[in-house]
Every structure is written in C-alpha cells, then in structure tokens.
Amino acid sequence: MLQEPIVNIIGKSSSQIRKEYISSDVIKNLVERNVGGKCKTCEIKRLCGGCRAAAEGISRKYLAEDPTCWMGKNNK
Numbered sequence: 001m002l003q004e005p006i007v008n009i010i011g012k013s014s015s016q017i018r019k020e021y022i023s024s025d026v027i028k029n030l031v032e033r034n035v036g037g038k039c040k041t042c043e044i045k046r047l048c049g050g051c052r053a054a055a056e057g058i059s060r061k062y063l064a065e066d067p068t069c070w071m072g073k074n075n076k
C-alpha cells in the first residue's frame with residue numbers, strides 16, 4: 001500500500017537495483033525509524049515503528065504517526 005517510489009528497476013541489473021535500494025532515502029528513513037508524531041517518541045518504536053502505509057493513507061506523509069496505533073489512546 002505504500003506509494004513511495006524507491007527504485008526504478010527497468011533496465012537495471014540486480015546489483016544496481018540492490019545498490020539503489022540500500023541508498024534510498026525512503027529505505028533509510030524506514031530502517032532508522034525517522035517517524036513523526038507520537039511514533040517519534042514512542043518507547044517501542046524500534047520494535048513497532050507503526051504502519052507507514054496507514055500514515056501515508058491518512059496524512060499523505062509516510063513518516064507521520066500511525067493513526068491506527070494498536071496501543072490506542074493510552075500510548076502518549
């Protein structure tokens with residue numbers, strides 16, 4: 001569901017695709033959990049990180065807080 005383009009694979013070798021994938025800002029942001037809102041300060045963001053597709057679907061920003069947080073309103 002995530003709409004962020006990562007790598008255009010057309011006409012590229014697998015090693016080139018891998019290189020571009022690894023250096024992608026989108027992948028770095030996902031791996032490093034550069035998320036916002038309540039996800040940013042959440043004590044378990046390394047484990048969870050929230051659903052990035054839900055964040056993008058609601059706010060149009062894939063790094064925004066997850067509006068479907070399973071911890072509910074008790075998570076501040």
Ligand code: SF4
Nearest residue numbers: 039042048049050069
């Ligand atoms: S979705 Fe909820 S539990 Fe997961 S990182 Fe975000 S605030 Fe934390």
